Every structure is written in C-alpha cells, then in structure tokens.
Amino acid sequence: xxxxxxxxxxxxxxxxxxxxxxxxxxxxxxxxxxxxxxxxxxxxxxxxxxxxxxxxxxxxxxxxxxxxxxxxxxxxxxxxxxxxxxxxxxxxxxxxxxxxxxxxxxxxxxxxxxxxxxxxxxxxxxxxxxxxxxxxxxxxxxxxxxxxxxxxxxxxxxxxxxxxxxxxxxxxxxxxxxxxxxxxxxxxxxxxxxxxxxxxxxxxxxxxxxxxxxxxxxxxxxxxxxxxxxxxxxxxxxxxxxxx
Amino acid sequence: xxxxxxxxxxxxxxxxxxxxxxxxxxxxxxxxxxxxxxxxxxxxxxxxxxxxxxxxxxxxxxxxxxxxxxxxxxxxxxxxxxxxxxxxxxxxxxxxxxxxxxxxxxxxxxxxxxxxxxxxxxxxxxxxxxxxxxxxxxxxxxxxxxxxxxxxxxxxxxxxxxxxxxxxxxxxxxxxxxxx
Numbered sequence: 001x002x003x004x005x006x007x008x009x010x011x012x013x014x015x016x017x018x019x020x021x022x023x024x025x026x027x028x029x030x031x032x033x034x035x036x037x038x039x040x041x042x043x044x045x046x047x048x049x050x051x052x053x054x055x056x057x058x059x060x061x062x063x064x065x066x067x068x069x070x071x072x073x074x075x076x077x078x079x080x081x082x083x084x085x086x087x088x089x090x091x092x093x094x095x096x097x098x099x100x101x102x103x104x105x106x107x108x109x110x111x112x113x114x115x116x117x118x119x120x121x122x123x124x125x126x127x128x129x130x131x132x133x134x135x136x137x138x139x140x141x142x143x144x145x146x147x148x149x150x151x152x153x154x155x156x157x158x159x160x161x162x163x164x165x166x167x168x169x170x171x172x173x174x175x176x177x178x179x180x181x182x183x184x185x186x187x188x189x190x191x192x193x194x195x196x197x198x199x200x201x202x203x204x205x206x207x208x209x210x211x212x213x214x215x216x217x218x219x220x221x222x223x224x225x226x227x228x229x230x231x232x233x234x235x236x237x238x239x240x241x242x243x244x
Numbered sequence: 245x246x247x248x249x250x251x252x253x254x255x256x257x258x259x260x261x262x263x264x265x266x267x268x269x270x271x272x273x274x275x276x277x278x279x280x281x282x283x284x285x286x287x288x289x290x291x292x293x294x295x296x297x298x299x300x301x302x303x304x305x306x307x308x309x310x311x312x313x314x315x316x317x318x319x320x321x322x323x324x325x326x327x328x329x330x331x332x333x334x335x336x337x338x339x340x341x342x343x344x345x346x347x348x349x350x351x352x353x354x355x356x357x358x359x360x361x362x363x364x365x366x367x368x369x370x371x372x373x374x375x376x377x378x379x380x381x382x383x384x385x386x387x388x389x390x391x392x393x394x395x396x397x398x399x400x401x402x403x404x405x406x407x408x409x410x411x412x413x414x415x416x417x418x419x420x421x422x423x424x
Contacts, residue, residue: 007400008396008397008400011396011399011400011403012374012381012395012396012399012400013381014374014377017377017379018380018381019380022382047345048345048348048407049374049375049403050345051345051348051349052356052375052406053374053375053377054349055348055351055352055353055356055357055375056270056274056353056356056357056372056375056376057270057375057376057377058353059269059270059273059353059357060353061265061269061270062279062283065265065269065283065286066262066265068283068287069265069286069287069290070257070258070261148280148283171284171287171288171291174284174321176284
C-alpha cells in the first residue's frame with residue numbers, strides 16, 4: 001500500500017469508533033508507522049476531524065422534542081376514561097396505541113383530500129388519547145402553537161361555547177394536522193382537524209361545508225383563508241350543522 | 245467500535261427515544277438545516293419504528309435501522325421538493341487544505357452545518373454520519389446502502405470540500421470583524 005492509498009483509507013478512520021484491527025485500516029496504520037510524513041498528516045487530520053465533529057455533536061436539540069415524540073405514542077380515548085370502571089377495564093384491553101394509529105396513517109394511500117378526511121375520521125373512530133387534556137380552549141391553542149402545529153384556526157361561535165376536551169398533534173404524510181376535541185357532555189364529542197390548505201391537494205375551496213359519512217362518523221369539511229377544516233362526530237348531519 | 249449492541253430485544257419505545265432522539269435530530273438537522281424539518285423527520289422516524297419496527301429481525305441493528313429510516317424519509321421529502329440552487333465548488337484540489345482546529349473552534353455549529361450544506365449533496369449524509377460519530381464506517385455504508393468504497397471516497401472528497409469552505413468562511417468572518 002502506498003502513502004496516497006493509506007491517506008484515502010485513513011481519512012475515514014476515527015480512533016475509538018472504527019475498528020483498528022480491520023484489515024484495511026490495520027494495513028494503512030502499518031504504513032503510518034513506516035512513513036513520518038504520513039504520520040504527521042494523520043495527526044493533523046484527526047485533530048481537524050475532532051474539531052469539526054464537536055460542532056456537529058453540539059447542534060442544539062429543541063427542548064421538549066423527546067416529550068413530544070413520546071406523547072404522540074400514547075393513545076387512549078379520554079371519554080372512555082371518564083366512564084365507569086368496567087368500561088375503563090374494557091377500554092384498557094382495547095387500547096390502541098399510536099403504533100396502530102400510525103400504521104393506519106402510514107399505509108400506502110394516495111395523498112388526496114378524500115384519503116386525508118378518511119384517515120382523520122378513522123383516527124377518532126377508534127380509541128385515542130389527547131396529548132393535552134384541558135377544558136381551556138386558549139391552552140389548546142397555545143399548546144398547538146408551541147408544537148408548531150396549525151394554531152391559527154377560527155372556531156365558530158357555537159364551537160367556542162363548548163369546553164375543550166383537549167388536543168393532539170397528528171402527522172399525515174409529513175403534514176402537520178392539529179386535532180381539537182370539544183366536549184359536548186353526554187353527546188358525542190366534536191373533533192376538529194385543522195391543516196394548512198396548501199399542503200393538501202384537493203382541499204375544499206369553499207367555506208360552504210361539504211358533508212360526508214365515513215363509517216360511523218359524520219364529517220363536514222370547509223376552507224377559510226389558508227386553513228382547511230374537517231369537523232367529525234358520531235352524530236347526525238343535522239346535529240353537526242348546529243356547530244357550523 | 246461504535247456500540248451498536250445496546251438496544252436488544254428488551255428495548256422498549258421510550259428507551260429508544262431517550263437514547264436516540266438527540267443524534268437522530270442532529271443528523272436530520274445536518275441534512276435539512278431546518279429545525280422544523282429536522283423535528284418532523286425525527287418524529288416520523290419513531291412513528292415508522294412504532295409501526296414497522298417489529299419487522300426488524302436483528303435487534304442489534306435498531307440504531308442503524310433508525311438512522312437509515314430517517315435518511316430514507318429525508319430523500320423522500322427531498323424528491324417532493326424543487327431542488328434549490330446549489331453552490332458550485334471549484335475543482336477539488338488534490339491536496340487537502342489545512343484548516344487549523346483553533347479556527348474551527350471559533351465557528352459555531354450553525355456555521356459548520358451551513359458549510360456542510362454547500363458541500364456536494366452526494367457527500368452530505370456521509371459526512372454528517374462521519375462527524376456525529378455514532379456509527380463505524382461499515383455501519384455508515386449500511387445506513388446509506390452503499391459500498392464501503394463509496395463511503396471512503398465520499399468522506400475523503402467531502403472532507404476536502406468542507407475544509408475548503410470552512411477555511412473561506414473563517415477568512416470571511418475574520419475580514420468582517422471590526423478592527424480595533
């Protein structure tokens with residue numbers, strides 16, 4: 001092995017990370033022992049590598065990222081928690097963690113508005129958990145904004161009159177979707193999905209709601225400004241209209 | 245050797261997140277130079293792990309799998325975007341430029357990551373993995389699904405480009421510094 005070849009190999013060698021006993025590296029290191037100029041070059045190269053490497057390992061990691069990742073993977077429906085202990089036990093058995101929700105969301109599907117709407121309705125048809133559980137709509141908005149999820153949504157007056165149940169961050173094909181859950185007491189909850197319209201091909205262009213039944217969910221979809229909304233509930237279209 | 249045997253069969257999701265979210269984010273940020281995109285890629289990687297991780301037969305490969313998945317997702321997202329204008333470097337010199345470590349120490353991480361963004365795109369992921377020191381060069385080859393020889397040439401050429409850019413950056417910074 002000549003000195004030039006040894007340099008090429010040793011350019012990728014980091015002591016303590018790569019195996020010095022690897023035949024390729026070991027042969028190049030043997031050349032270093034024979035060639036003082038090569039040894040000088042290696043020392044200089046590794047000092048520079050260490051300095052650059054430190055910079056990469058100092059890249060700041062956002063506060064709360066770990067918490068956010070973990071929170072996205074804990075899923076149980078809060079309304080079930082509030083019911084009887086028997087239901088709670090049943091619910092525990094039926095808990096679908098985000099792994100399942102994630103599977104549902106990640107299966108191959110065209111990235112159209114229709115599939116988005118189906119995905120969102122499907123998400124709240126099963127069991128899930130809000131990442132933030134609060135009755136405070138302002139706290140919901142702040143939480144979503146703090147996590148870089150759409151937070152500039154506009155609630156209708158009748159929605160604003162309801163207490164919040166909580167909210168969650170949803171990822172759909174790399175798009176950020178905010179889920180706001182509104183509590184209607186004994187009646188089925190309302191789920192409002194908010195997404196940037198430009199991120200969604202085929203999103204409604206009108207503020208007039210478009211109704212669609214998806215499984216046991218009724219959905220209403222509309223767009224205002226740059227924001228597209230899907231409101232979903234296990235209720236009738238007439239009931240849903242009261243909130244639009 | 246890089247320790248890759250840490251997440252064996254008993255690994256649970258929380259352990260994985262706690263151990264790897266930082267280097268994964270740093271890798272993502274090195275590639276995207278954008279915090280939001282890097283966050284998304286990191287989260288997406290763990291989401292995919294939650295749904296498909298059980299398919300991984302060799303538990304000792306979890307870490308490599310995570311980095312490989314993140315890189316794959318990055319390439320997918322890039323394919324959706326219009327390519328941005330790329331800084332063209334002059335023909336690479338045969339001799340590596342000499343950058344004093346003290347000069348590099350004066351630069352912040354952001355500057356170094358931006359310099360990486362000006363290196364030929366084909367070398368960027370390899371260099372980021374090289375400098376993050378989470379993987380041996382053999383594992384880097386595995387993550388990027390390229391032969392070891394390709395890793396070797398990408399590191400050698402990429403380092404030469406990066407050092408040249410850093411040298412110019414440091415010179416510019418010095419030139420702009422207020423004179424006392």
